[in-house]
Amino acid sequence: MKLRQFLFQISLFGSSLIVCGQTKHIPETVPVASHPRILLLKGEEQGILKSVSVDPNWKILHGNIIKEADEIIGLPTLERIQIGRRLLDKSRECLRRVFFLSYAFRTTKDKKYLLRAERELVKVSQFSDWNPTHFLDVAEMTMGVAIGYDWLYDDLSLSAKNIIKEAILKKGIEPSLDSKYNSWLKASHNWNQVCNAGMTYGALAIYEENPVFSNQIIERAIESIKLPMQDYKPEGAYPEGYSYWGYGTSFNVMFLDAIKKVFNTDFELSNTAGFLKTAGYFQQMIGASGKSFNYSDAGNGTGLSPAMFWFANRTNNPSLLYLEKQYLQGKDKSMAKDRLLPAAMIWGKGISLDKLIEPKELLWVGQGKNPVAMMRTSWSKPEAIYVGLKAGSPSVNHGHMDVGSFVMDANGQRWSMDFGMQEYESLESKGVKLWGMAQNSERWEVFRYNNLAHSTLAINMQHQRVEGFASINSTTSKPNFLSATTDMSAVYNGQVASAKRGIAIIDQQYVLVKDEIVANEKASTVRWSMLTPADVKVIDNQTVELSQNGKKLILKVIQPANKTIQTWSTKPPHDYDAANDGTILVGFEANLSPNTNSTLEVQLIPEGAKTKSKSQVLKDWK
Incomplete structure (x- = not known):
């Protein structure tokens, strides 16, 4: 037997x-210790x-x-x-x-x-x-x-x-x-x-x-x-x-x-x-x-x-x-x-934890299947600014349509956030086919999984292209200009001719998010949005005040001139979606004329920070 x-x-x-x-x-004669x-x-x-x-x-x-x-x-x-x-x-x-x-x-x-x-x-x-x-x-x-x-x-x-x-x-x-x-x-x-x-x-x-x-x-x-x-x-x-x-x-x-x-x-x-x-x-x-x-x-x-x-x-x-x-x-x-x-x-065991040295790297970049860049002004100061930029592709295992999205911290608060996952059983038990990764798969109808619920762009409220891929194209590591750029064109294929995003921490004071878009032969509408847990107050058609836990941050739209500041609800559209209480999307919409170049420029300014009025084009962020 x-x-x-x-x-x-x-x-x-x-x-x-x-x-x-x-x-x-393994050699056949290798000695193995007893238990x-x-x-x-x-x-x-x-x-x-x-x-x-x-x-x-x-x-x-x-x-x-x-x-x-x-x-x-x-x-x-x-x-x-x-x-x-x-x-x-x-x-x-x-x-x-x-x-x-x-x-x-x-x-x-x-x-x-x-x-x-x-x-x-x-x-x-x-x-x-x-x-x-x-x-x-x-x-x-x-x-x-x-x-x-x-x-x-x-x-x-x-x-x-x-x-x-x-x-x-x-x-x-x-x-x-x-x-x-x-x-x-x-x-x-x-x-x-x-x-x-x-x-x-x-x-x-x-x-x-x-x-x-x-x-x-x-x-x-x-x-x-x-x-x-x-x-x-x-x-x-x-x-x-x-x-x-x-x-x-x-x-x-x-x-x-x-x-x-x-x-x-x-x-x-x-x-x-x-x-x-x-x-x-x-x-x-x-x-x-x-x-x-x-x-x-x-x-x-x-x-x-x-x-x-x-x-x-x-x-x-x-x-x-x-x-x-x-x-x-x-x-x-x-x-x-x-x-x-x-x-x-x-x-x-054996490692002394008494006098650990603070990490030195203020900018970290990784390429590969799902490239990312992370930057910060300090590891130890409570008011430090931190930004994480996501490139990559929705097609990666466990991926979302989140190319170009970012998280941002300042003064101990998270201002731009990501929902992350929804618990799998909550979706599978309701019959959602969660693991299909094709462009029209049911996965992308889950609210948290598509680009309409992330701090990134949407063209005519369409989903990003699953097969698209974006690398981190350039970075700068100077303390007064920490930055990373990504070319997102492939994930907006068929929607615009080109879409590039750069994010920088300027003078250790504020964050700049800059997008350069080349429209295709059709007129379209771009939505710039940021997911936030903060309370949102629209001041005027250029300025939004965000507040949480006694802290404030100003979202200021420098470009384009013609845009409409808006907020969008994060109320789930389906009965299988998770609740998103205490969150809101804030940003603006702008029209893109056929075959034209457009620049979107947003400053995220912590309370008391000083800003500059001009910034370089993305190709000069080197």
């Missing part, structure tokens, strides 16, 4: 190897405890994990309750619980954590399945169960070990060999990173049961994960944005660290062009208001990222933890809900 089962596994696996084009990386072998070897807990004893920042983080582990002990074990097509919330909670409890046991040796973790592990291992039709669910569950099995191996009961080991193989790894479930092997987005990491953790956890088979799973992952890692080229911008960086990149480094721990190499994967630079991208995505540049399908939350500790360690650059230290010291009230939080202790 076991032989037949093994042959079945290998036959299934053979088909997935053909799909992936596998190359051999625990994943992330934290036996005895390495002492390094963590030493950091906790000498650095109050690490003491805070360690204490948060132990406190949360104590809370988990009192919770009922998870039940297999699926929401729509996902079991993902249960998989993520299993990973969180097991990682926290296993960490608590290894650092305190208190058996209450061991016993509670064993109960959870046995319970989820006895689920009917881990929902392979949505394979992220399987991947995260497998990772959680694998960590628990590996870290607690010497202390688990024999009956529990047998149940858990069988579940890792049958409900975790085996479904990944079936072509019905493993299309992620050829994907270049976060699914590839998460699923390959989960399967590798499963294979490492039960390695001694069948080293050849486990090596094949890991070999497959090493080759497959190269696809999404190529997308960090050239500077590290992550195509799917802030939230999905937190997801895909975190699991990517979980994978890299695990294989390096076992095989003493990550097979040069971390040296992929752009990958080690991507921590700079993530750090720059947080504005002076503390809010993220949440373009595309990003959520609105921010907080401590365990992956940043890996990058700081790997690149020997503690300044990458400048914001993470602030989160540790109270800015992130929900860090204990991060299922990967114990990894921060593993990767960060």
Whole structure:
């Protein structure tokens, strides 16, 4: 029976190897450590405890994990309750619980954590399945169960070990060999990173049961994960944005660290062009208001990222933890809900957080599939100005029609904002075909997803072109003229002949948004809009006053002369759209005569700032 089962596994696996084009990386005779072998070897807990004893920042983080582990002990074990097509919330909670409890046991040796973790592990291992039709669910569950099995191996009961080991193989790894479930092997987005990491953790956890088979799973992952890692080229911008960086990149480094721990190499994967630079991208995505540049399908939350500790360690650059230290010291009230939080202790131990140097870069630009530029006047001054400019394409995975959109902070407030994502189940449960990416797909009817709800342009109230792409064309990095320009013509193809946008922070005082448009042979109307959470008061046909939380900002339209200042409601047009309370679109409309050149120029002026009356044409922003 076991032989037949093994042959079945290998036959299934053979088909997935053909799909992936596998190359051999791992020597057949490589020695593999006994348990625990994943992330934290036996005895390495002492390094963590030493950091906790000498650095109050690490003491805070360690204490948060132990406190949360104590809370988990009192919770009922998870039940297999699926929401729509996902079991993902249960998989993520299993990973969180097991990682926290296993960490608590290894650092305190208190058996209450061991016993509670064993109960959870046995319970989820006895689920009917881990929902392979949505394979992220399987991947995260497998990772959680694998960590628990590996870290607690010497202390688990024999009956529990047998149940858990069988579940890792049958409900975790085996479904990944079936072509019905493993299309992620050829994907270049976060699914590839998460699923390959989960399967590798499963294979490492039960390695001694069948080293050849486990090596094949890991070999497959090493080759497959190269696809999404190529997308960090050239500077590290992550195509799917802030939230999905937190997801895909975190699991990517979980994978890299695990294989390096076992095989003493990550097979040069971390040296992929752009990958080690991507921590700079993530750090720059947080504005002076503390809010993220949440373009595309990003959520609105921010907080401590365990992956940043890996990058700081790997690149020997503690300044990458400048914001993470602030989160540790109270800015992130929900860090204990991060299922990967114990990894921060593993990767960060030994790094002193006492005297972190403020980052130096005031301008950061990343090209690639979804180019972006971020600029700021300071990292530490509360009145600092911050701007994030989005170029790229709506066609990127999780993309929106948001090319040319921008967020802007000043005086601690976010003035130009982005809605980010709408929760997927809220749309899928109402029959919205959310994942079609063609020009006429239902996805673009969702209010938050098209350009009519972003701080960008609309021509005759039409949608941007899905297949269009815009790069960051030029930048300037002088402190008194921080700028970036993008040519958006391709996303307005057929609507205008040319559309270019530049955004600059002038004299560290105010923001200039400048558009240069060449109309085609037809007359048209351009709408310039900015999405804001502020209260809006139209002063005259050139000036708008925005106010929030006792702060003010002036929106001043310098060009064109003939325009109509307006506001537009963000009330959802469909019953499936999310509510957008407390927001409004403000801007103007202007007519474009056939075959003419037009300039749109808007100043965003924080209270008390001084401005200039003239600006250069975009081609001279160099």
